[in-house]
Amino acid sequence: MNITITGRKITVKNAFKERVEKKLSKFERYFDDDAKAFVTIRVEKERQTVEVTIKNKGMIYRAEETSKDMLISFDDAVDSLVRQINKNKARLVKRLKEGAFEGETIEPETNYGDVRIKRFSIKPMNVEEAILEMNLLGHEFFTFLNDESDAISVVYKKHDGGYGVLEPSIG
Numbered sequence: 001m002n003i004t005i006t007g008r009k010i011t012v013k014n015a016f017k018e019r020v021e022k023k024l025s026k027f028e029r030y031f032d033d034d035a036k037a038f039v040t041i042r043v044e045k046e047r048q049t050v051e052v053t054i055k056n057k058g059m060i061y062r063a064e065e066t067s068k069d070m071l072i073s074f075d076d077a078v079d080s081l082v083r084q085i086n087k088n089k090a091r092l093v094k095r096l097k098e099g100a101f102e103g104e105t106i107e108p109e110t111n112y113g114d115v116r117i118k119r120f121s122i123k124p125m126n127v128e129e130a131i132l133e134m135n136l137l138g139h140e141f142f143t144f145l146n147d148e149s150d151a152i153s154v155v156y157k158k159h160d161g162g163y164g165v166l167e168p169s170i171g
Contacts (some may be wrong), residue, residue: 001035001054008042013113016041016070020063023078025051030085030100031056041070052073052081059092061085064159122152131163132157 003024007011032131035056039087050073051064065073082151085092124147125133134142134155141156146167154166 001031001033001037003037003039005039006041008040009024010041010043010048010070012041016074019071020074023074027054027081039074041074043070048073050077052077054081127153127155127165 001024003021005017005020020039024039027035027037031054033053037054038051038055040051040053042051046068047066048068048070049064049066050070052074053063054061061081061084063077063084065076065080067073067076120143122143122145123144126147130142130144130146130153133144134140134157141154143152143154146150146153149167151168153168156164156166158164
């Protein structure tokens with residue numbers, strides 16, 4: 001697994017890099033050698049956020065945790081990734097490394113709790129109008145027909161206070 005460690009507003013020490021490599025080496029049983037892991041550490045006042053993203057065979061596995069200690073944040077993010085993989089292992093068997101779950105009984109998760117379906121009308125608008133509409137509704141995201149691309153898009157609020165846009169593409 002290829003690991004890239006990036007520090008934002010912080011210099012990452014070798015001891016932390018070694019811990020990252022040691023902990024992420026445990027994921028080698030799930031992923032092929034060409035998998036890529038990205039670890040980003042951000043420091044904002046007393047908050048230390050660690051984001052771990054693993055890309056493998058077109059799939060993206062991501063966890064982000066924040067605490068006062070970057071080691072705790074990193075450990076929690078890794079634990080979250082393990083939980084995600086184990087929870088979804090029945091669906092991931094074909095995408096993860098062959099034999100990753102050898103010796104384990106794999107039963108698909110069938111209980112998703114209460115799944116609520118919400119239908120809504122959609123109208124063409126630009127990104128700025130969609131952000132305004134989202135903020136007026138008090139939502140974290142908003143789906144709209146992008147009048148510039150004629151595609152269904154989603155605007156969302158980012159953790160840093162900014163906004164993002166999801167636009168579909170085939171590939």
